[in-house]
Amino acid sequence: MKAEYINPFISSTVNVLQTMASTEVRGGKPSRKEGDLTRGELNGLIGMAGTQVSGNMTLSFEQQTILSIVSKMLMEEFTELNEDVEDAVGELTNMITGGVKKLLNENGHSFEMATPMIIKGKGVSIKQFSESPVLSIEFECDSGKFWIEANLAPTK
Amino acid sequence: MKAEYINPFISSTVNVLQTMASTEVRGGKPSRKEGDLTRGELNGLIGMAGTQVSGNMTLSFEQQTILSIVSKMLMEEFTELNEDVEDAVGELTNMITGGVKKLLNENGHSFEMATPMIIKGKGVSIKQFSESPVLSIEFECDSGKFWIEANLAPTK
Structure with a gap:
């Protein structure tokens, strides 16, 4: 995946978590994902489709990380992965991809967004x-880790 | 999901399986899917995204069904869900959605396709x-069952 495609994922993630959940996150160096298994307990997936670029994005959260983020988003303490937490993952997936879409559109790489899906469980095989x-980018915040995984490429 | 959105999924599925795998399939009556769990052992997912309509499609195969279909597609006997079978599910997902896209475009409901994902396992929670x-449509062929599940709606 080209560098010009990657940076919008990092800046949109940092921006959405700061704005929606008052959470400072630090993104690591992008690396190629090995294997097909989900790393976090709760995962948001979304398709990106256009005549210029297409692909998918996964947002994968450790349990403690997403519970802390959603507690800040909704200003209420969450201690288990219930429906509200799942919906918040769908919303975050939408907002982060929306930010990526805006940034890439400005550079002439337009796509539209499918609707998010929420997949439960660590170790689920998604090929x-x-x-x-x-490409995988590891993010850290005070409550733990999460990952953005994306493959975006020129549409064939 | 509107009836005018549903029929293209049925006719494209019947057509692709006939053309690519010489397999006659019979589609049942569409019904609302209850719950979020995958019904088959091997699942192809794809996002559909456009300014007019957006959503996702899942193609979910029982093990015996997909082994029989892929054996016919590749003219070689397959007895386990290996990488070739997974790739064939990706290809079928692409071809069926491509047929739906063509039919819906003709009626003014255009979308572009994201890239397929293959999710292994029955009982995986995809919300x-x-x-x-x-909506879920059950298909039967001589070797068993499979399901198309889709939510396609006007883009907000």
Whole structure:
């Protein structure tokens, strides 16, 4: 995945978590994802589709990380992965991808967003049917880690 | 999901399985999907995204069904869910959605396709983050069953 595609994922993630959940996050260096298994307990998936670029994004949260983020988002303490937490993951997936879309559109790489899906569980096998490698970016905040995984490539 | 959105999923599925795998399939009556769990052992997912309509489609196969279909597609006997079978599910997901796209475009409901994902396992929880209900269509062929599940709705 090209560097010009990657940076919008990092800046949109930092921005959405700061704005929606008052959470400072630090993004690590992007690396190629090995294997197909989900790393976090709760995962938001979304398709990106356009005549210029297409692909998918996964947002994968450790349990403690998402509970802390959603507690700040909704100003109420959450201690288990219930429906409100799942919905918040869908909302975050939408907002982060929306930010990426805006930034990439400005540079002439337009796409539209499918609707998010929420997949429960660590170690679920999600294989991308694409020749483009999946890039993974690890994020850290005070409550733990989460990952953005994306494969975005010119549409064939 | 509107009836005019549903029929293209049925006709594209019947057509692709006939053309690619010489397999006659019979589609049942569409019904609203209850719960979020995958019904088959191997699942192809794809996002559909456009300024007019957006959503996701899942193609979910029982093990015997997909082994029989892929054996016919690739003219070689497959007895386990290996990488070739997973890739064939990605390809079928692409082709069926491509047929739906063509049919819906002709009626003024255009979208572009994200890239397919292959999710392994029965009973995986995949929740759609959408107010639009998920419709499920059960298909039968000589070797067993499979399901198309889709939520497609006007883009907000």
